[in-house]
Amino acid sequence: MRRLASLLWKQRKCPFCGWYGFRFEPFGNRMTHREDAQCSICGSLERHRTVLLLLRGKIPPNQKVLHVAPEPLLIPWLVSCSCEYLNIDLYNPAMRRMDLMNIELPNESNTLVWCSHVLEHVADDRRALSEMFRVLAPGGMLILQVPIRGGETFEDAAVTSESERLEKFLQEDHVRLYGLDLQKRIEESGFACEVLSSAGLPVAEQILYSLRTPLYREVFVCRKPR
Numbered sequence: 001m002r003r004l005a006s007l008l009w010k011q012r013k014c015p016f017c018g019w020y021g022f023r024f025e026p027f028g029n030r031m032t033h034r035e036d037a038q039c040s041i042c043g044s045l046e047r048h049r050t051v052l053l054l055l056r057g058k059i060p061p062n063q064k065v066l067h068v069a070p071e072p073l074l075i076p077w078l079v080s081c082s083c084e085y086l087n088i089d090l091y092n093p094a095m096r097r098m099d100l101m102n103i104e105l106p107n108e109s110n111t112l113v114w115c116s117h118v119l120e121h122v123a124d125d126r127r128a129l130s131e132m133f134r135v136l137a138p139g140g141m142l143i144l145q146v147p148i149r150g151g152e153t154f155e156d157a158a159v160t161s162e163s164e165r166l167e168k169f170l171q172e173d174h175v176r177l178y179g180l181d182l183q184k185r186i187e188e189s190g191f192a193c194e195v196l197s198s199a200g201l202p203v204a205e206q207i208l209y210s211l212r213t214p215l216y217r218e219v220f221v222c223r224k225p226r
Helices: 004-010 046-055 072-080 124-137 161-170 183-190 203-208
Strands: 025-027 032-037 064-069 080-088 108-117 135-147 192-197 218-223
Touching: 004 124, 046 072, 046 135, 046 218, 064 072, 072 080, 072 108, 108 124, 124 135, 124 183, 183 218
Parallel strands: 064 080, 064 108, 108 135
Antiparallel strands: 025 032, 135 218, 192 218
């Protein structure tokens, strides 16, 4: 009986594709490696499952969506919430090539901006936040995710080599490692910001969907005042 309970406790489920099994696949580099992270069927990671579970059913329909650095897994969900959908990226395949620090869209042209694990790559994140604020209509929403470790953001312009960035920022192409003080940086850009976390879900759900890695728990729900 105890053995059966142990096996049930270790089962995992993907809320995107419905896969169900003993555990997720390993994922990450030598700084972020975890054994129980990626769905073998659809490729979902902790951050994807977290945002789906926290926000599913909470995004109103008919949004004018700007999806930054689009993750294929999230496109169907965001399209289903949209009346207009555009994705952008500076380097990778997307509908339009665009720099987050210089978004080539009119003021107040979107009602939802989705930006997941992008800001830690951007040289001037305050300018990027300002640009996302600009293109949002009053009452519009920015959904923002980044890796979070601790309370304070660490950045150092002298850290430029890939090896140093891997050690200090956890990935070769990251330019900072955010802390929870990102909320203040967001609010300084004009947004009202609420921080959601998978840590607020029931423990059984955190285990079932493998959401307990601290780096990938937070979702910043940012609103432009009306």
